[in-house]
Amino acid sequence: xxxxxxxxxxxxxxxxxxxxxxxxxxxxxxxxxxxxxxxxxxxxxxxxxxxxxxxxxxxxxxxxxxxxxxxxxxxxxxxxxxxxxxxxxxxxxxxxxxxxxxxxxxxxxxxxxxxxxxxxxxxxxxx
Amino acid sequence: xxxxxxxxxxxxxxxxxxxxxxxxxxxxxxxxxxxxxxxxxxxxxxxxxxxxxxxxxxxxxxxxxxxxxxxxxxxxxxxxxxxxxxxxxxxxxxxxxxxxxxxx
Numbered sequence: 001x002x003x004x005x006x007x008x009x010x011x012x013x014x015x016x017x018x019x020x021x022x023x024x025x026x027x028x029x030x031x032x033x034x035x036x037x038x039x040x041x042x043x044x045x046x047x048x049x050x051x052x053x054x055x056x057x058x059x060x061x062x063x064x065x066x067x068x069x070x071x072x073x074x075x076x077x078x079x080x081x082x083x084x085x086x087x088x089x090x091x092x093x094x095x096x097x098x099x100x101x102x103x104x105x106x107x108x109x110x111x112x113x114x115x116x117x118x119x120x121x122x123x124x125x126x127x
Numbered sequence: 128x129x130x131x132x133x134x135x136x137x138x139x140x141x142x143x144x145x146x147x148x149x150x151x152x153x154x155x156x157x158x159x160x161x162x163x164x165x166x167x168x169x170x171x172x173x174x175x176x177x178x179x180x181x182x183x184x185x186x187x188x189x190x191x192x193x194x195x196x197x198x199x200x201x202x203x204x205x206x207x208x209x210x211x212x213x214x215x216x217x218x219x220x221x222x223x224x225x226x227x228x229x230x231x
Contacts, residue, residue, distance in 0.1 A: 033219075044214065050219065095170055095171070102219055112161075112219050113176040113177075113218075114163075114173060114216075114219065115183075
């Protein structure tokens with residue numbers, strides 16, 4: 001069945017780095033745009049980053065710009081989130097999610113919605 | 128940046144009652160609005176996309192409406208499993224702050 005499984009979370013000190021992975025199965029991963037979404041403890045959902053099916057133009061939320069990088073390896077059916085210079089306010093559950101219609105034209109990118117979600121991986125930034 | 132404002136923050140209702148949740152955008156998003164349901168300890172679940180289209184497997188008691196800046200999610204008759212937090216999202220990006228539907 002269609003599935004996304006995140007891994008790589010843990011406890012990390014402020015200023016350090018962490019890389020999250022999201023393993024996809026049950027669908028043609030290379031055909032879909034993918035997102036990362038996070039949720040701080042007791043808070044709402046926050047969109048983090050998106051990458052089109054071919055790994056081309058990527059977009060980040062302002063809150064993580066310059067620190068987080070989204071990437072993908074279509075040969076491994078895996079999505080990544082490289083998180084550098086981590087701060088206490090990055091503490092959250094991180095979800096990967098599939099966008100069934102997201103794509104980029106020659107001039108613009110269009111994102112749609114998230115129809116498949118992983119169960120999340122928890123990142124705690126603390127000294 | 129487009130901001131989504133959901134209201135009310137909390138909705139206290141009894142099973143069988145009708146729930147009406149609102150999502151207002153700071154500027155037009157066309158029909159590109161989705162609704163998600165999240166229960167404690169679980170990932171969000173897509174309910175509605177493109178303002179009014181039910182996702183696969185979503186019961187008919189859930190319906191979405193609206194366009195431009197004003198959107199509504201309606202649950203026609205609350206079932207016990209519907210008590211949860213609901214989020215709107217525009218075009219795969221910004222989320223609203225959420226509405227908690229709790230048992231009265």
